[in-house]
Amino acid sequence: MRWEPKESVAIVTGASSGIGRCLCRRLLRSGASVVANARREERLLELQDSADNASADNAEQRFFPVVGDVTDPTVRQEIIRVAGSIRSGELDLLVNNAGIGALGPFADAEPSRLRRIMEVNFFAPVELTRLALDLLRRGRAPVICNLCSVLGHRAVPDKSEYCASKFAMHGFSDSLRAELAPTGIQVTLVSPSTTESEFFDSLIDTDAGQTSKSIGSWPADRVAKATMSAIRARRSEVICSLGGKALVYADRLSPPIVNAVLKKS
Numbered sequence: 001m002r003w004e005p006k007e008s009v010a011i012v013t014g015a016s017s018g019i020g021r022c023l024c025r026r027l028l029r030s031g032a033s034v035v036a037n038a039r040r041e042e043r044l045l046e047l048q049d050s051a052d053n054a055s056a057d058n059a060e061q062r063f064f065p066v067v068g069d070v071t072d073p074t075v076r077q078e079i080i081r082v083a084g085s086i087r088s089g090e091l092d093l094l095v096n097n098a099g100i101g102a103l104g105p106f107a108d109a110e111p112s113r114l115r116r117i118m119e120v121n122f123f124a125p126v127e128l129t130r131l132a133l134d135l136l137r138r139g140r141a142p143v144i145c146n147l148c149s150v151l152g153h154r155a156v157p158d159k160s161e162y163c164a165s166k167f168a169m170h171g172f173s174d175s176l177r178a179e180l181a182p183t184g185i186q187v188t189l190v191s192p193s194t195t196e197s198e199f200f201d202s203l204i205d206t207d208a209g210q211t212s213k214s215i216g217s218w219p220a221d222r223v224a225k226a227t228m229s230a231i232r233a234r235r236s237e238v239i240c241s242l243g244g245k246a247l248v249y250a251d252r253l254s255p256p257i258v259n260a261v262l263k264k265s
């Protein structure tokens, strides 16, 4: 069984830039109705305009922006209300994509940095998932797609809060996939490596001097394309990029070697 975008109903959080924005465009072009959430209203309206131009098939009537902070329970309720109004209370896809990060040693950070990252990257998507389950149970080949990270498989220094949030998302997704198997709802975990987006411009509580190392990067639309393929095939997990796979599989084979490399670097 495959997930088909045409005439489907999808929710995408973090739709105003990067991977979420590219994924919305792909979904709209493929005939899905998309409930798109982010805080920047003007960006969502821009996305609506660009989708109109890119798609002849009434994309504007299939685009439903919900402006607001996904950590706000009333915003999450509104996302679900709007999604439920599109096709008689049915939902085919929930993409938990909104995310933030920070760089720098744990010891130098205020507790608020950890709190905020866990609220945006973990508690908000988990609570949105809880609210969406009834609609998803009535959906067609329904999928919950969680944007994780290769850092949700192998943690690295100076990103402790971010790694913790993505490990939490990884564990939650594996557990939920097994729980929901009898209902026919699939949970797809997508783990990008470094991606060209606004992510590193939006870091919170991070000193200007902090930098992030990576081996290569993918454009956001390449990650969106891989995400769309994983959703269509209803895969359990996808790890993006050669560098990302190298990190994750090296760690699965021999954590002590990766520990030693990270200590040296």
Ligand SMILES: NC(=O)c1ccc[n+]([C@@H]2O[C@H](COP(=O)([O-])OP(=O)(O)OC[C@H]3O[C@@H](n4cnc5c(N)ncnc54)[C@H](OP(=O)(O)O)[C@@H]3O)[C@@H](O)[C@H]2O)c1
Residues within 6 Å of the ligand: 013, 014, 015, 016, 017, 018, 019, 020, 037, 038, 039, 040, 041, 043, 068, 069, 070, 071, 096, 097, 098, 099, 100, 120, 147, 148, 149, 150, 191, 192, 193, 194, 195, 196, 197, 198, 199, 200, 202, 220
């Ligand atoms: N970029 C990377 O290197 C990388 C690598 C691995 C995984 N990822 C993951 O991929 C996902 C997408 O990141 P990206 O690279 O596309 O970054 P991005 O360009 O910064 O996009 C992040 C999106 O999340 C939204 N967002 C942030 N906080 C929000 C909040 N409180 N409420 C609602 N929306 C919020 C932002 O919109 P507003 O600011 O308008 O709210 C934006 O649309 C994230 O989960 C990230 O952790 C990224």
